[in-house]
Amino acid sequence: MALKPGGPGFTSQASAQTYHVTMGSSVNPWELQEKTRKHEFSVDMTCEGCSNAVSRVLNKLGGVEFDIDLPNKKVCINSEHSVDLLLETLGKTGKAVSYLGPK
Numbered sequence: 001m002a003l004k005p006g007g008p009g010f011t012s013q014a015s016a017q018t019y020h021v022t023m024g025s026s027v028n029p030w031e032l033q034e035k036t037r038k039h040e041f042s043v044d045m046t047c048e049g050c051s052n053a054v055s056r057v058l059n060k061l062g063g064v065e066f067d068i069d070l071p072n073k074k075v076c077i078n079s080e081h082s083v084d085l086l087l088e089t090l091g092k093t094g095k096a097v098s099y100l101g102p103k
Helices: 029-035 048-061 083-091
Strands: 010-012 017-020 037-043 064-069 074-079 097-102
Touching (some): 048 064, 083 097
């Protein structure tokens, strides 16, 4: 959905812009960007079954977008969840997990 300055659903202020989305809620894209962080983890995955286990626990957690790089044994997660919660969740796979840092 494209919003144009001065058009319906567009508000402009000196310090920020607010975009109005469905059901009257408003979202400031800069606030979302600050809350949502992309993190990179090393997960000892050796096969597709391992990557499926990672997908399963992350989907169960919810509120995440992720990419799995099986050959390099890395998982990049975009989420508002804390690193500790993400580590705990990935640990439920039974695989060795370590935090590599922000991506």
